[in-house]
Amino acid sequence: MRSHYCGQLNASLSEQTVTLCGWVNRRRDLGGLIFIDLRDRSGLLQVVFDPDQKALFEQANKLRQEFCVKLTGKVSLRPESQINRKMASGEIELLATELTILSRSEALPIDFNQHVSEEARLRYRYLDLRRTEMSDNLQFRAKVTSSVRRFLDTQGFLDIETPMLTRATPEGARDYLVPSRTHQGQFFALPQSPQLFKQLLMMSGFDRYYQIVKCFRDEDLRADRQPEFTQIDIETSFMTAEQVMQVTENMTRQLFSELLSVELGEFPQMTWHEAMRRFGSDKPDLRNPLELVDVADLVKDVEFKVFAGPANDSKGRVAALKVPGKAADISRKIIDEYTKFVGIYGAKGLAWIKVNEDGLQSPILKFLPEPVVEQIIARTEAQVGDILFFAADSATVVAEALGALRLKVGEAFGFVSNEWKPLWVVDFPMFEEFEGGLAALHHPFTAPVGVTPEQLRENPTGTLSNAYDMVLNGVEVGGGSVRIHEREMQQAAFDILGIGEAEAQEKFGFLLEALKYGTPPHAGLAFGLDRLVMLMVGASSIRDVIAFPKTTTAACLLTDAPGVANPAALDELGINVKAKAKAE
Amino acid sequence: MRSHYCGQLNASLSEQTVTLCGWVNRRRDLGGLIFIDLRDRSGLLQVVFDPDQKALFEQANKLRQEFCVKLTGKVSLRPESQINRKMASGEIELLATELTILSRSEALPIDFNQHVSEEARLRYRYLDLRRTEMSDNLQFRAKVTSSVRRFLDTQGFLDIETPMLTRATPEGARDYLVPSRTHQGQFFALPQSPQLFKQLLMMSGFDRYYQIVKCFRDEDLRADRQPEFTQIDIETSFMTAEQVMQVTENMTRQLFSELLSVELGEFPQMTWHEAMRRFGSDKPDLRNPLELVDVADLVKDVEFKVFAGPANDSKGRVAALKVPGKAADISRKIIDEYTKFVGIYGAKGLAWIKVNEDGLQSPILKFLPEPVVEQIIARTEAQVGDILFFAADSATVVAEALGALRLKVGEAFGFVSNEWKPLWVVDFPMFEEFEGGLAALHHPFTAPVGVTPEQLRENPTGTLSNAYDMVLNGVEVGGGSVRIHEREMQQAAFDILGIGEAEAQEKFGFLLEALKYGTPPHAGLAFGLDRLVMLMVGASSIRDVIAFPKTTTAACLLTDAPGVANPAALDELGINVKAKAKAE
Known part of the structure; x- marks a missing residue:
């Protein structure tokens, strides 16, 4: 027309x-x-x-x-x-x-010249999407997927679809379940990721696979989570971690160059340990110059138990965060606010030292010998006008508390530069401890670096995994790893994770079986498309880059989903809705 | 490496x-x-x-x-x-x-040099996919989607994702349901198609949308159906039916030219009525030259009730199928077999006339006056050596029975040419009658041709819809229509379909509401990707172009899905598996 x-x-x-x-x-x-x-x-x-x-x-x-x-x-x-x-x-x-x-149009039910609640925007999503900002976001998203596909197509990656109706695993917390009609009383699960299928495709010899694919997770939603989200999912055979990182880095570089005229340059690499040490985070935002400085060795022998305790604990940590030139701006009120803030992450307090014109000011000076204080000032290179914040606790709490404070202070006092700062985080530990056992830091199919199955069993917590995360401006946009391609190693990983032989057979029997028949070495990566687009367009919510998102309670206000099911349909599926739940 | x-x-x-x-x-x-x-x-x-x-x-x-x-x-x-x-x-x-x-590899559990059952192939799918044929099929499929995307991208179509967790409609037979945890006792449905969402995207002003998207249908599976299947889904605003057909025809032509070096040429168009009349099918295979010939007018006055009955019934039909030159090859045994075959479609018998050297041979000659027989021979242009088959019944039964026989005979006696024969079938009736009412031939959102809402209400069965199906070698590869973009017309369509105002509001309230605010005229089409690829590679089963298909009982033999769900998870979802079902 x-x-x-x-x-x-x-x-x-x-x-x-x-x-x-x-x-x-x-x-x-x-x-x-x-x-x-x-x-x-x-x-x-x-x-x-x-x-x-x-x-x-x-x-x-x-x-x-x-x-x-x-x-x-x-x-x-x-x-x-x-x-x-x-x-x-x-x-x-x-x-x-x-x-x-x-x-024709009736008068609109909402006036976009006024402030419109997100609820109203979601209810009248088709009107909300008429706004230039939203329309541009979705048009940009289409450009992103198109550019990604063109890049991967030219690199010989094959777009192969994996199933949406997959196996429900007995303990599959967070799985969306789908009752089967032909197999009454049994359930499919919607995939949290196509992980095992893409590994099977490598075993089939497809070599380079990708898919832009919906994944599902039924968890309590945070502001930037959605029950269904989209992954750029990639898997390769016969490529090293470095090669996978290279090709996906090239892809990202091309994306930014093509769509934003931004040249990202070569991505630096940083080990997980360095990231935790310097930034208290496994996804450091390098636009923020503030860093953590470890001081445990300096306070090992002080009488101040708050510091000396963690300093002498092998799992403890004592670290400082220096905020240059802001001693005068950070009032007692702000410090109280920060103390409360780090409490969210488990920190029991927030010690501080201000370096004023007329000397040091701090409630903890009285607990620390002067030479120790001098050494701390020297190590942190604190100048007049600076303020130091301290956290002393388990290494995890210190990293989380000071890592979060670093971001908050950086934002509040304009330390964050207006650039794009990508990096790779590498050399993750294979496992992390949690109550009662070990959990995989990535997932149970991640390959360890340079060990035999026996060596892995002997020293699981000391082993690094061959995993890599792509981080951009403090956001993990992609994560991946080399996968285990030997049955013995996979069995060792399952054992360490407390997945017994029977359970492994029950849940992953087909994978263990498949590993018998000439499985190629393989490695891959998955990008969170929603998050990536959100970053690129500068949206403040993931919902602003999704056409028809769910609310934080996983509902669709536009179509009023979920809804009540037809009793006859439930009957065919062989399931009942419990009376109690129904009443609620 | x-x-x-x-x-x-x-x-x-x-x-x-x-x-x-x-x-x-x-x-x-x-x-x-x-x-x-x-x-x-x-x-x-x-x-x-x-x-x-x-x-x-x-x-x-x-x-x-x-x-x-x-x-x-x-x-x-x-x-x-x-x-x-x-x-x-x-x-x-x-x-x-x-x-x-x-x-290394252990000895394979199956030997592909021998005949391997499909069950074994599905169980060891990762080995089956190593076979050249299967590997080539999936690589070809990736080329198809890549080519389609490139074409649509250059035409300004935007790839926009629509939700997988959608609204369960009260009577949604064939919906896969997904219980909600945050809204206990309520359910999402997996989409049978993104129909309403793509219409909403047009209302949002996106103008040209596409998506290659998984759809779901929980029905009793036939050989070439899968519970999850993939659609190339297209919708446009401000385009006529002709324009949508043109752009999707161009897409198909480019696909065949690029990937098979086949030039499809311009697609002919045929009305639904002509297709039913000449081929007894709404998806005629034009590679097969056999045609149906109507003879009701010739037998209206004969005493032979089997013919005269349907010939005088406004909903009846009497037609002949001529098989040239095969009178000698089609024995009594074959005729008996064909009689049984058309019985599947409800035909109560299969009359026939052979034109032999020495005259006509037929068990029905004695019931028909000679001039009538002569007229039939003249109209069908039957020559010596030909055989005519007759069906006389309701128009539906005659079309289905002779349409199916036409395909069977065409295949059996080598009438089917080795070409590509695309066509558009157009001018469908809006509604078809079924017990107790009218059903939409396409779907309730299809626009009628050239009527007001009042005229549609007055003569629903006489109204044509603005719908079009792309048919290739007897397979419906795509189907679409202009959509209703006026609230009054949509309400009229719902009314005719017996969807009352309350029900319409309950199920499609958001659509009726959206129609109030300047809905553009819009039209679209959806291709069945699996079927299209199957045709292009010449696979005999849809399962041979899907990486990890389900069996005909909707099970995955590789991962053993569906499976038993964790009772705790069911508890969180507020649902019970019925004991009876469980036991089974």
């Missing part, structure tokens, strides 16, 4: 007759003329109706906001004084010659 | 040193040498180990079928007599200089 999009019109088309389709974004009546801003997915265009064209003008007079119209007219240069530099078509306007009203 | 794929090696690389990774497809020991066929996803390569290289030869002697190896060697021309024209690399072989065994 149309000859152009609004955003395609500019001064070069002056005097040409064009036809457009779109919506009335705004109407103004001015000096006897009717002006409308016509909107389509590409942008806005000013259209003028002249009262001399009587029939047309009468028709135009019926136009209201959000009417859907087809318009023909002549492109005309605006007088210099009326040029709108903010609009792509701001140098021109359309002198209308024909108007067809394709569809 | 590799420098080349097996399939990339040819005589032009003679004397070069290359490195490959792959699997031992076969080993032969011959004349003191060891030969292996190395296999990777691109094909096979013959590798020779020379006993003079002792250490290497010893290593090679360990090789067994399906060992995964890395091999370096020199490309060497084969002697003329040993050239294998069936292999891409058949002119050369590799003289091995280095061998690394990356992974």
